[in-house]
Amino acid sequence: MPYNKSIIAASLMSIISSPVFAGDLSEGARLHQEGNCLSCHQTRPYSKIKTPNFAKLEARVNGCSNQLNLGWFEDEVSAVSHYLDATYYHFSK
Ligand code: HEC
Known part of the structure; x- marks a missing residue:
């Protein structure tokens, strides 16, 4: 049999450990806390009326973090945007 349990387990692990599923959200939550955004x-x-899609969300996160001089890199802006999406906006679900 070409497909065995370890191959299935390995592919599941790569899905679970992809950024949006694991590290990204907790890293986003941590940065959001640290940035004192609340x-x-x-x-x-946070409201969908002002921010109707993910691209705009990312632009606002970038704008506010720049305003606050947090020095976030693109991947940090992205992590916080994914965290806000998962928590408030739900564009991806
Ligand atoms: C000094 C006050 C202040 C802080 C701190 C702040 N923001 Fe903002 N933010 C604003 C203002 C003002 C707007 C303009 C839109 C509005 O009126 O809500 C805004 C808009 C936004 C929006 C779009 C709003 C919406 O309703 O969809 C997002 C997303 C956002 N900020 C993210 C962040 C993040 C992430 C942080 C932390 C790094 C942060 N902000 C920190 C003042 C702030």
């Missing part, structure tokens, strides 16, 4: 956004809730 100091403004607690009273200014």
Whole structure:
């Protein structure tokens, strides 16, 4: 039999460990916490009305993090955007 359990397990692991599924979300949550984003956004809730798609979300995360001089790299902006998407916007689901 060409397909055995270890091949199936290995391909499952690569899905689970892909950035959007694992590291990205917890890293995004950590950065979002560290950036103190809720100091403004607690009273200014994230809203799909202002940000209707993922590209715009990423642009706003980039804008705010630049404004705050957090020095986030592109992958950090992306991680926070995925975290906000999974938590508030749900564009991907
Ligand atoms: C000093 C206040 C302040 C802080 C801190 C701040 N923001 Fe913002 N943010 C704003 C303002 C003002 C807007 C403009 C849109 C609005 O009126 O909500 C905005 C808009 C946004 C939006 C789009 C809003 C929406 O309703 O969809 C996102 C996403 C966002 N910020 C992410 C972040 C992230 C991530 C951080 C932390 C790195 C952050 N912001 C920190 C003030 C802030």
